Amino acid sequence: MSRRILITGGAGFIGGHLAERLVHQGEQVVVLDNLVGGNRAHVPSAAEFVQGDVRRLEDLAPIFAAGVDVVLHLAGQASIRLSFADPSVDLNVNTLGTINVLQACLKHQTPRLLFASSMTIYGPANAVPTPEDVPPAPVSYYAVSKYAAERYVHLTAARRDLGFDFNVTSLRMFNVYGERQSLTNAYQGVLAIFIGSVLRGEPITIHADGEQSRDFVHIDDVCRAWIGAIDTPAAFGREINIGTGTPTSVNDLCDLVLASFGHTRDTYPVRYEPAQPGDMRRSAADRTLARTLLNWEPQVMREAGMARTIEWAKTQIAR
Numbered sequence: 001m002s003r004r005i006l007i008t009g010g011a012g013f014i015g016g017h018l019a020e021r022l023v024h025q026g027e028q029v030v031v032l033d034n035l036v037g038g039n040r041a042h043v044p045s046a047a048e049f050v051q052g053d054v055r056r057l058e059d060l061a062p063i064f065a066a067g068v069d070v071v072l073h074l075a076g077q078a079s080i081r082l083s084f085a086d087p088s089v090d091l092n093v094n095t096l097g098t099i100n101v102l103q104a105c106l107k108h109q110t111p112r113l114l115f116a117s118s119m120t121i122y123g124p125a126n127a128v129p130t131p132e133d134v135p136p137a138p139v140s141y142y143a144v145s146k147y148a149a150e151r152y153v154h155l156t157a158a159r160r161d162l163g164f165d166f167n168v169t170s171l172r173m174f175n176v177y178g179e180r181q182s183l184t185n186a187y188q189g190v191l192a193i194f195i196g197s198v199l200r201g202e203p204i205t206i207h208a209d210g211e212q213s214r215d216f217v218h219i220d221d222v223c224r225a226w227i228g229a230i231d232t233p234a235a236f237g238r239e240i241n242i243g244t245g246t247p248t249s250v251n252d253l254c255d256l257v258l259a260s261f262g263h264t265r266d267t268y269p270v271r272y273e274p275a276q277p278g279d280m281r282r283s284a285a286d287r288t289l290a291r292t293l294l295n296w297e298p299q300v301m302r303e304a305g306m307a308r309t310i311e312w313a314k315t316q317i318a319r
């Protein structure tokens with residue numbers, strides 16, 4: 001029997017892919033999104049769409065009142081740079097928005113919630129690849145708001161006075177990339193930013209010396225992790241890294257994008273600018289827990305995933 005699954009932020013990059021796959025599996029999908037960063041076209045036509053805001057309990061209430069079996073909570077302000085421009089937006093959307101979703105879950109005894117957490121909560125960890133038991137030390141307002149939200153999720157689920165089993169999982173995603181990531185949003189997704197720059201004939205901007213590394217994980221793998229986790233009791237109450245474990249430097253990423261357009265850093269304008277606040281030097285996931293608890297391994301190899309993304313991007317600009 002199909003379930004009613006609420007995806008907050010379901011018009012966004014990751015949420016839209018999840019909505020599409022869950023509809024395809026025959027689930028009833030409800031998307032709540034205020035469209036501040038999302039795209040209505042990402043919401044499959046078979047899904048119910050509610051334009052609303054997680055900061056407003058009254059927007060959540062009617063959806064929960066109609067019955068929700070699973071919540072995938074992805075609505076969020078997802079840019080580190082914007083978090084420095086206005087930290088109160090992050091706190092309101094990422095932390096208070098999550099508290100609202102939790103309140104609605106408690107009121108309606110919703111049994112299952114998955115939360116979109118972030119590798120940024122680790123900060124400059126000594127251990128890279130970083131396992132989940134490294135104490136988080138966020139260095140951006142964004143990461144503080146995500147870590148606070150994650151703690152609210154897990155503290156709430158651990159309460160003994162709830163009167164029902166509230167099963168939660170946080171997926172600490174690393175750098176998710178792939179088809180449909182915005183090519184015009186200068187604040188999110190470094191691969192998409194680089195591709196968008198080249199397609200528009202604009203210089204690529206690299207912050208710091210480009211030797212900082214990120215762990216790029218393809219959207220297909222990320223969706224398999226989310227959907228697989230929904231019905232996996234071993235994941236209840238757990239925070240789990242979703243990344244490949246392989247770091248890629250920003251310079252290497254830039255070279256890879258330029259090569260696919262027949263360029264190198266010598267033939268294409270690449271500007272180096274100072275590091276941005278909240279930047280992390282090294283980042284990669286220890287994925288032992290994802291393997292043990294979710295039986296999850298990344299399947300999309302970096303070169304293939306990036307080539308697919310670039311081919312998709314070319315069709316978007318050509319339109």
Ligand SMILES: NC(=O)c1ccc[n+]([C@@H]2O[C@H](COP(=O)([O-])OP(=O)(O)OC[C@H]3O[C@@H](n4cnc5c(N)ncnc54)[C@H](O)[C@@H]3O)[C@@H](O)[C@H]2O)c1
Binds near residue numbers: 035097117
């Ligand atoms: N993309 C990544 O690499 C990555 C990594 C770790 C965590 N995350 C988290 O995963 C989630 C989804 O990320 P994404 O890359 O799909 O970003 P996205 O910006 O494409 O999606 C976020 C969605 O949330 C919506 N939204 C924002 N504020 C809202 C509000 N107040 N009420 C309702 N909807 C609101 C936006 O309109 C957008 O559709 C975010 O919470 C992000 O912080 C993303």
